[in-house]
Amino acid sequence: MEQLINGGSAPVVAGAGASAAAPVAAGAGAGARNGAVRVMRWTNTTSGFMLRRMAALVSDGSRPDKVFKDKDVNFVAKALKLFCGEVVSPTQVYNHLRKWRQKWARVSKLKDLSGAVWDDQAHAIMLEQEHYLGHCKDHPKDAEFLNYPIRFYTEMEAIFANAMATGKFALGSGEALGQNQADSVGAKADAASPKRKKGNFSEEEMLMLTNLLDAMNNVANALMETRPAHVDANLYLAVMEMSGFSEEALIVASTFLLDNKAQGRGFVNMSDAHRALWLRTFLTKNYYV
Template sequence: MFRFVLEKMCGFIKTGVRTDKGFKEVHLTTVAKALFEHCGIDVSSTQVYNHPRKWRQRWITITRLRDLSEAQWCDDSKCIILERSPKDVEFLNVPIANYDEMHTIFSFSLATDKYAAACDGAFADDELVAFTNMIFAVKDFAQAIRDNKPTYMHPDLYNTVMDMLGFPRRVSWWR
């Protein structure tokens, strides 16, 4: 049943019907009806909407484990090879069930580490050059602001301003 629901949601994504906030009500209802026809299980669109929560939590754990520097990834068997904590043992050194479906459904919203620009891969060369140039431009701009701060202040300026009406007598941040 889980695989059936995930496959239906993947089918919707591949046709481009998912919004940035998830699936529309009409698509959730379609999955609920298809599940009833396939398995005879009567579920509501709300239950279909809540179904991916468990799978999303699994996906978050899987992506965290994959991004560990000591982890190795076997793309053929969809398996994380790692000696790690016992709480993550269900995802380690065994093929991950429904990995492709979880990747299709959840990967768009989990931009992490080297995939922060696009979920399909790392920065392209031209994007990397543009990003690097932007970093240098911002650093140069910040340095120009630091270089142009006033270095001279008339010795009587503070007392003159403090004697004006409307200013408090004691301003600690000025001196």
């Protein structure tokens, strides 16, 4: 199987036989032995590793049309296993990459938002404070993409940018970015219902479905965040006026402290020396120093 990640209006499929079935068989065997299919818990570290490997396959010039083969996805899955020690299937890599394509679609639309300014150095979509607060109140899911550096922007741009720039997608907006190899298990069942047509979802609907799944997976956290958010008026200046750090690094730290209210209040009450120590420790852990 070959699957267009970007740059075309339809997937290119070839040889979707034994090679596509092999990962499924292996996964089924593992599931039988362990009693259940292991769920991959993606973190920023593992997501970044996957995206960098996929971006490298595009940037090295060997795939000018951004066509990925089964062997490419298998290679990334195996490399990820060596990196994090967890068994990762090609299907999981495909599905997670699809989620990042949805993020890129949202970023692309927000860059065209009225009043938005794109900071090319920080890779951030900047809004005036009043506009930012109003937009996030109406669209809370967009908060992660506004007024601070977008995580893994460079990698997403390398993988998805050309398709977004021309308004084209590798697949129909309702289709998976890569063929979910687990679907081959139910191929016969689908063949038994020839009149059933595959849903053709719009990109907005796909984004809504993705957000719904994310909300279901994080329902416990949502229930905990029932109190109105309180932002210390002095937090922004307390962070951004610290000397010896880049503006990008300070924005990252400021965003973290806004999301973690207790640490934000603690930071405001620190002495300058302790603030500098906290920033060096935090930014080192997050690879900004």
